[in-house]
Amino acid sequence: MSEHVVETRGLSKSYGDFKALDDLSIYVDRGQILGFIGPNGAGKTTTIKILVGLSRPTSGSAFISGVNCSENASKIKRLVGYMPDRFGSYDNMRVHEYLDFFGAIFGINRRERRKRIADVMELTETTYMQDKFVESLSHGMQQRVGIARTLLHNPEVLILDEPANGLDPKARIDMRQLLLRLAAEGKTLIVTSHILPELARICDTVAIVSGGKTRAFGPLDEVMRSLCPLRSYEVQLVVPEQMGQAETILRKILRESEPLTVSTAERVLRFPTVRSEDELAKVLQGLVAENILISQFREVASDLEDAFLSISAPGMSKA
Amino acid sequence: MSFLENPILGRELFSRLRSPKTFMAIVSVAVLTSLLVLLRWPTDATVDLVSQGALQVFRPVAFALAIALMMLIPAFPATALVSERRRGTLALMLNSPTTPWQIYIGKFSGNVVLAFVILSVSLPALAACYAMGGISVVDHLGPLMLVLLGMAIQYTAVGLWVSSIVNTSDAGLRWTYAAVLALAVLSIGPTIFVGKLSGVKSLLAHWATAVSPISALQSITGSQAQASEIGISTAWPDFLGASLLITILLSVITVMRLDPRRLERARPAGKVIGRTKPTNRYAGWLRRVSYLVDPQRAKSNIPWWLNPVMVKEFRTRKFGRLHWLIRLISVSGVFSLLLTVVAATGTVSWGVERIAPTMVLLQVALLLLLGPCLGANLIASEVESGGWELLRASPISPLRIMIGKLMSTVWTLLLMLLATLPGYIVMGYIQPAMSGQVGNVVISLVIAVFMVTTMSACISAFCRTTAVATATSYAVLLSLFAGTLLIWVARGKPFGPLFVERALLLNPAAAALAEMKTPGFEQYRLTPDGWYLGIEISVFCLVVLALRIWQMTRPK
Numbered sequence: 001m002s003e004h005v006v007e008t009r010g011l012s013k014s015y016g017d018f019k020a021l022d023d024l025s026i027y028v029d030r031g032q033i034l035g036f037i038g039p040n041g042a043g044k045t046t047t048i049k050i051l052v053g054l055s056r057p058t059s060g061s062a063f064i065s066g067v068n069c070s071e072n073a074s075k076i077k078r079l080v081g082y083m084p085d086r087f088g089s090y091d092n093m094r095v096h097e098y099l100d101f102f103g104a105i106f107g108i109n110r111r112e113r114r115k116r117i118a119d120v121m122e123l124t125e126t127t128y129m130q131d132k133f134v135e136s137l138s139h140g141m142q143q144r145v146g147i148a149r150t151l152l153h154n155p156e157v158l159i160l161d162e163p164a165n166g167l168d169p170k171a172r173i174d175m176r177q178l179l180l181r182l183a184a185e186g187k188t189l190i191v192t193s194h195i196l197p198e199l200a201r202i203c204d205t206v207a208i209v210s211g212g213k214t215r216a217f218g219p220l221d222e223v224m225r226s227l228c229p230l231r232s233y234e235v236q237l238v239v240p241e242q243m244g245q246a247e248t249i250l251r252k253i254l255r256e257s258e259p260l261t262v263s264t265a266e267r268v269l270r271f272p273t274v275r276s277e278d279e280l281a282k283v284l285q286g287l288v289a290e291n292i293l294i295s296q297f298r299e300v301a302s303d304l305e306d307a308f309l310s311i312s313a314p315g316m317s318k319a
Numbered sequence: 320m321s322f323l324e325n326p327i328l329g330r331e332l333f334s335r336l337r338s339p340k341t342f343m344a345i346v347s348v349a350v351l352t353s354l355l356v357l358l359r360w361p362t363d364a365t366v367d368l369v370s371q372g373a374l375q376v377f378r379p380v381a382f383a384l385a386i387a388l389m390m391l392i393p394a395f396p397a398t399a400l401v402s403e404r405r406r407g408t409l410a411l412m413l414n415s416p417t418t419p420w421q422i423y424i425g426k427f428s429g430n431v432v433l434a435f436v437i438l439s440v441s442l443p444a445l446a447a448c449y450a451m452g453g454i455s456v457v458d459h460l461g462p463l464m465l466v467l468l469g470m471a472i473q474y475t476a477v478g479l480w481v482s483s484i485v486n487t488s489d490a491g492l493r494w495t496y497a498a499v500l501a502l503a504v505l506s507i508g509p510t511i512f513v514g515k516l517s518g519v520k521s522l523l524a525h526w527a528t529a530v531s532p533i534s535a536l537q538s539i540t541g542s543q544a545q546a547s548e549i550g551i552s553t554a555w556p557d558f559l560g561a562s563l564l565i566t567i568l569l570s571v572i573t574v575m576r577l578d579p580r581r582l583e584r585a586r587p588a589g590k591v592i593g594r595t596k597p598t599n600r601y602a603g604w605l606r607r608v609s610y611l612v613d614p615q616r617a618k619s620n621i622p623w624w625l626n627p628v629m630v631k632e633f634r635t636r637k638f639g640r641l642h643w644l645i646r647l648i649s650v651s652g653v654f655s656l657l658l659t660v661v662a663a664t665g666t667v668s669w670g671v672e673r674i675a676p677t678m679v680l681l682q683v684a685l686l687l688l689l690g691p692c693l694g695a696n697l698i699a700s701e702v703e704s705g706g707w708e709l710l711r712a713s714p715i716s717p718l719r720i721m722i723g724k725l726m727s728t729v730w731t732l733l734l735m736l737l738a739t740l741p742g743y744i745v746m747g748y749i750q751p752a753m754s755g756q757v758g759n760v761v762i763s764l765v766i767a768v769f770m771v772t773t774m775s776a777c778i779s780a781f782c783r784t785t786a787v788a789t790a791t792s793y794a795v796l797l798s799l800f801a802g803t804l805l806i807w808v809a810r811g812k813p814f815g816p817l818f819v820e821r822a823l824l825l826n827p828a829a830a831a832l833a834e835m836k837t838p839g840f841e842q843y844r845l846t847p848d849g850w851y852l853g854i855e856i857s858v859f860c861l862v863v864l865a866l867r868i869w870q871m872t873r874p875k
Contacts, residue, residue: 049875100621
């Protein structure tokens with residue numbers, strides 16, 4: 001039996017000659033949020049469909065809480081709460097009736113269902129819209145109702161396909177907080193999104209796929225380090241007149257592979273580097289020794305977008 | 320911008336002509352008309368100058384063309400505006416320099432040109448009728464083409480008008496076919512039911528009859544005797560005048576509706592006050608008295624003994640809520656009782672023998688109006704809305720999905736049939752000898768309910784969009800129910816009694832009519848063989864549907 005809550009081992013899926021997934025191996029532990037990233041057609045939805053029992057892999061296997069996703073689809077459906085990228089709205093149906101219907105098809109008894117609906121509506125802050133027609137809700141409201149629906153049967157794992165898609169900034173912040181709250185409650189989440197800074201703020205682990213293959217997988221900072229080994233540093237001066245002197249000193253210390261850029265207007269000098277912390281301390285020491293007045297010496301964090309762009313650059317998907 | 324430069328006309332026409340569905344429709348009309356001519360072609364090869372032989376060929380071809388137009392022409396305009404509105408392209412067009420009239424004319428003429436194309440493929444069949452002798456261009460072919468053209472413009476205008484009002488494509492199809500049915504068939508009702516009238520009433524009844532092409536076609540095809548037997552006699556120019564009037568009127572209304580401010584509708588947010596104590600308890604009491612159930616009361620959770628899919632189907636239908644069902648059933652019940660009472664009190668000269676078949680026909684019309692759209696919605700709309708993916712991701716079994724979906728349609732249709740039972744009971748009371756027949760009629764109609772439901776659900780399971788499923792269901796079921804009656808119309812020549820009986824076996828409505836000893840149906844023994852065939856068709860469709868749903872719920 002697998003130790004991880006979600007695990008895929010050498011997962012592959014082909015449609016004729018086209019290989020949608022090629023030997024995908026990832027895992028997620030309890031209470032963690034996995035950010036599942038990749039360009040369009042990378043194989044994200046195919047993986048999700050295999051995980052929720054809607055598709056069978058050509059080879060390899062996927063497990064959720066030790067249950068094989070393709071061999072025991074009915075059990076998987078109770079373990080997973082799945083929110084597809086399409087909401088699945090019904091006309092003339094109120095939010096409460098909508099949730100009641102999905103509770104009923106998951107076999108939750110009437111009394112328990114009433115309580116569960118009240119609980120999930122409270123958790124997702126949708127109680128005030130329970131008497132509104134589902135199709136009349138805004139996209140952000142529908143997304144929250146969608147999450148309420150996935151939580152109805154109290155699944156261990158939530159798989160959310162683009163939950164932040166089309167949301168306004170306020171709704172995105174709400175969604176982020178909701179996902180973090182769910183993770184804190186012990187739910188395991190797999191979230192796909194194109195809004196990478198959003199994912200970077202909530203994910204413990206990321207998996208970057210492209211052309212059906214895993215390009216990077218692991219804790220967020222490790223992935224960042226492996227995909228963006230060059231760390232970007234900037235030095236901000238107090239006195240603009242010292243910019244020329246600081247530039248001369250830095251050019252003497254830095255190597256050719258560490259190109260320096262100067263922004264006089266900002267009083268900032270920037271350079272990418274692979275130096276260790278000790279070596280960087282020496283660079284700082286060199287500037288201070290020449291009486292350069294420094295207000296900031298700091299690392300500019302690379303974001304998930306940089307990592308994503310580095311693997312989805314032309315040619316990478318065919319690699 | 321000249322008429323031919325209208326970009327909407329070009330787009331509408333070419334997109335339709337390129338469509339495989341249009342191609343199929345055109346080929347079907349060509350095959351149907353040619354087949355009818357072949358079947359009715361005399362074997363003795365003599366020129367018939369008194370026209371009876373030619374008319375026998377011409378008559379079914381004319382009626383078949385009219386039915387084909389009635390079935391094909393409304394389908395396109397019924398979805399033309401609503402689908403553009405839902406996609407957001409109508410707003411784009413209205414925000415361009417194109418005027419609402421140009422949009423309307425583009426869509427209208429695109430459909431009328433399509434009608435021309437459909438009619439043009441029937442020309443060889445009509446030419447063959449002409450070649451037989453006795454058929455003239457001035458008295459027969461010309462008027463027929465004008466009447467068919469009148470039908471095309473009238474039904475196009477109706478379809479576009481309905482399409483400008485409704486919110487979904489399938490509602491557009493449903494209401495357009497209902498309007499066409501009302502204009503073509505129900506409009507002759509006042510004259511038939513109320514009989515000979517005088518003064519203003521007579522004039523109104525005459526113009527109501529003029530709206531329908533039936534009388535005009537009968538006058539052209541030389542069937543005036545049958546027409547006057549049921550009390551309708553309208554010349555074809557009257558129909559053309561009425562068609563033109565309706566077309567102009569509806570066109571003006573539709574163009575007025577093509578206003579961005581009118582199209583901007585707030586989505587209904589819903590209103591439930593039942594969760595808290597009503598502020599006005601008299602209002603709640605009044606609602607309960609008016610509707611029997613309070614429509615503004617919050618619905619309780621689905622109990623364990625009800626199939627959740629069935630409950631969902633009822634709740635998502637606009638008229639599926641209990642208060643609407645009660646209204647629908649009450650109207651059916653009151654209408655059937657009224658018909659029977661009218662017959663019993665002798666307001667019209669018709670007896671129970673004539674009222675009973677009328678009731679059967681009205682029930683079948685209602686069944687054919689509601690059944691295909693309810694059935695066609697079952698799977699296709701779920702797939703279209705994305706709800707099917709959610710059902711697949713749930714542990715509910717395919718069998719339970721199928722039962723829930725089918726029962727939601729079967730219950731609605733059966734309840735409507737049950738509502739008309741009081742009428743039959745009164746009939747049985749007036750003529751006790753009819754009790755057995757009434758029982759057989761009810762069995763036939765129940766089988767019709769199952770056939771309509773399973774066939775349309777089966778079609779729905781193979782379609783990706785609701786509009787296609789609805790149009791296909793209507794086409795298939797109307798072909799089955801009306802097509803077999805067309806064969807019955809052509810009884811004697813070319814179809815022999817055995818062939819007609821076999822064709823009628825497919826139609827449970829014909830079995831009901833035969834049971835009621837309707838004139839023209841007395842000689843056919845359609846029960847119980849027709850019942851068995853109906854059950855077999857239903858079971859076959861059920862098996863196909865079950866397999867399809869099982870396949871659709873399996874991991875891919």
